[in-house]
Amino acid sequence: MQKYTIILAIILFTCFTITILINVIRGNRNIDCGCGGILGDQQISWKIIIRNLLFVCALSFLSAVDISYSSVDSLILGNEETFDSYSFLVIFLAISTLFIFSTYTNLLKIKNKLLEFK
Template sequence: MILSILYLISNFTLGWLFFLSMLDKLMNKSAHLSSFEKYILIPKWGTKIAYISVILFELYLTIIFTSTKLTSTSIFIFIVGISIFNIAILVNLLNGKVNMSCGCGGVLESETLNFKMIIRNICFIFFAIFILTLKNNFTFISFSVLQKGVLIFISIKLILIFIILKELKVIKLSKQKLSRYLFLN
């Protein structure tokens, strides 16, 4: 039962993360197109194609994870997509371009590039492999619609906790900058 709950919460959480990321890209199209251009890894004419491809990729992941229809093929597509993002981040970090938005969107958005993003993405890959391993190696109990609703609610709460922790970090950094400014003047 615990593995069944863990499996569903993991799926729903990843599904919601990619949904929020996709939604942010759709709502802030010009900002995301601009961040795609700053990566300078594709020609300017390919920026819109990349933007649409990323949105479709995130839509696919949202559907796959929230419907719990993971297969080896879907995990392979996930790994290839996340690896492409990691390569783009790594190339820019190695070229010294850190003061730009990552273009991740949603909860995962960051105003600066850093190696933590690569580690986070690698963790997502291992997390997805873990979910697939659970699915392939264990028999799960079925849940009613109400029980799945509760698990979706828990997944959303996990994302909200992540958002709150991220904002608290921003507040802490802002307080540190303010105190340094006040003491220097």
Template sequence: MEKIMMVLQFLTAYLFLSTAFHKLFHYRQHQQHAENYEVLPRIFIPAFVMLSTLAELTLSLSLLFSVFIREALAAALMLLLAYSYAVLINLIRGRKDLSCGCGGLAGNKVITYKTIWRNLIFILLILLQIGSASLALNAGNEYGSDYFILLVFSGITLASGYVFLKFNTILKELN
């Protein structure tokens, strides 16, 4: 099982490393993709694009060198959840002509519900890795694994996605 988790860890690292490099080399295009989603106010787009790209690069290097594995996987989980919400919001709005803006191994295809399913598979694989890493680190610990913390963060992310959706709707109504 340990070898399977290591393979998944390196595949996750390679996925995020490839997307990070693609976004760095095509920075303006990636910024335009993020802007096209119309999820964040335009003033936040440059900071979000730079921080999320640096987060992808950092977490992939962390996974490649096997340092701060759980933290890197948690960051990968949060990024995938955020990206998935942005895609889902636009699909619900009927905006199916947008590029996913993923780059790298994930490509730059037009968003569909298959994009959500693909991300869900990645999310489940990351959760499996987090669970495995937590169990390995907490063996013999009476407090168990960190699943509770992971669930809290996932819940906060879900709630944040909902708030952003509502906030964006209210802003559009005001304009």
């Protein structure tokens, strides 16, 4: 089941990337990417195309390897260890840090937009 999910994600990212690529080549860069949700106002660019291609490469790698691994450490080291609490804590803290940083940068953008209206 995970293989099908990864393959579907590869197909979707490829379609999104091709669509963005067509518009960037045509010069239609005033299109909102939609990447940041409601608060995001990022325009399509070559940076987004490269990011999506990196996602496609990572997903392709995941579809090629045995995905019975339960942690990133066991995937890198080649061990089939169980998913321990330390690995969960590291992944949770990394994801939390990314969300906090993203929220902080979005709040700064909102603050700057509100200051422009004064």
